[in-house]
Amino acid sequence: xxxxxxxxxxVTWEDQQNINRFGRLNNRFHELEEEIKIAKETNExxxxxxxxxxxxxxxxxxxxxxxVFVHMPNEEVESRIEQxxxxxxxxxxxLEEEKxxxxxxxxxxxxxxxxxxxxxxNLEED
Amino acid sequence: xxxSSTSAVSERRGIPAAAFVExxxxxxxxxxxxxxxxxxxxxxxxxxxxxxxMKLLAQQRDLQAKIPDIEKCLDIVAxxxxxxxxxxxxxxxxxxxxxxxxxxxxxxxxxxxLWLGANVMLEYSCDEATNLLQKNLENAKASLEVLVxxxxxxxxxxxxxxxxxxxxxxxxxxxxRSKQAAAAAAKDS
Numbered sequence: 546x547x548x549x550x551x552x553x554x555x556v557t558w559e560d561q562q563n564i565n566r567f568g569r570l571n572n573r574f575h576e577l578e579e580e581i582k583i584a585k586e587t588n589e590x591x592x593x594x595x596x597x598x599x600x601x602x603x604x605x606x607x608x609x610x611x612x613v614f615v616h617m618p619n620e621e622v623e624s625r626i627e628q629x630x631x632x633x634x635x636x637x638x639x640l641e642e643e644k645x646x647x648x649x650x651x652x653x654x655x656x657x658x659x660x661x662x663x664x665x666x667n668l669e670e671d
Numbered sequence: 672x673x674x675s676s677t678s679a680v681s682e683r684r685g686i687p688a689a690a691f692v693e694x695x696x697x698x699x700x701x702x703x704x705x706x707x708x709x710x711x712x713x714x715x716x717x718x719x720x721x722x723x724x725m726k727l728l729a730q731q732r733d734l735q736a737k738i739p740d741i742e743k744c745l746d747i748v749a750x751x752x753x754x755x756x757x758x759x760x761x762x763x764x765x766x767x768x769x770x771x772x773x774x775x776x777x778x779x780x781x782x783x784x785l786w787l788g789a790n791v792m793l794e795y796s797c798d799e800a801t802n803l804l805q806k807n808l809e810n811a812k813a814s815l816e817v818l819v820x821x822x823x824x825x826x827x828x829x830x831x832x833x834x835x836x837x838x839x840x841x842x843x844x845x846x847x848r849s850k851q852a853a854a855a856a857a858k859d860s
Contacts, residue, residue, distance in 0.1 A: 610747045
């Protein structure tokens with residue numbers, strides 16, 4: 546976000562606040578990408594687990610809760626996995642939604658800041 | 672949300688706010704610094720902010736790891752409680768040493784022992800344990816929230832300082848150019 550060149554455009558407090566906001570959003574955007582990646586992985590793992598569960602011949606599974614593997618009937622494991630899947634999917638949806646709104650606001654701020662500072666400001670990633 | 676930042680507060684939890692510079696010329700005259708020393712001062716500030724940022728990020732990582740740990744604890748206590756009164760024992764494989772597992776039967780149990788730290792372990796009823804863990808979880812979440820706000824504040828200060836550095840620098844370049852132009856004009860005439 547360094548400014549180059551020697552243009553004489555004055556930076557007002559309002560501009561500074563817009564730049565701050567943009568910085569925050571950009572940061573959040575990167576956090577969200579990371580969180581979304583993790584949520585997707587978790588979802589896939591749960592999906593794999595429930596597929597394996599269908600294929601198995603055993604009636605009792607070992608399911609990790611806390612630090613130990615609890616022996617648990619298949620149906621119970623299945624319902625637990627379903628529940629976990631639901632939680633992560635919901636979470637994933639929320640994260641995606643937030644990412645969209647962050648991106649929208651960033652685009653809005655870009656319009657304002659580029660509009661004022663032209664090429665004296667760079668808001669793109671390196 | 673944008674209004675929750677700098678000019679109103681002068682510091683947050685020991686982090687000094689970066690003052691916004693309205694006009695570079697006035698800023699330099701008022702602070703009595705020349706361009707180079709003011710840039711050096713701002714760079715130093717930036718380094719200090721970065722240091723604090725690293726400290727806060729480490730704290731954030733700790734808390735982010737702590738929260739799922741507590742959730743796991745709550746999960747197992749809930750599992751034990753659910754088994755209670757069913758007449759069935761909870762059978763679990765547990766690690767006795769790295770990579771070595773043994774099998775345990777946990778019969779109807781009303782209590783669990785919580786490691787409180789400082790070499791102290793205390794027996795709690797399941798309800799009490801759940802309450803305590805729940806409270807710990809809430810505390811951890813609340814601290815995380817405060818920490819995230821601190822980080823936001825800090826990043827705003829970093830941005831303000833970076834922008835100020837760029838502006839002081841640009842102002843200097845501009846100044847030199849107009850001086851050069853003036854000198855060239857004087858020569859020509």
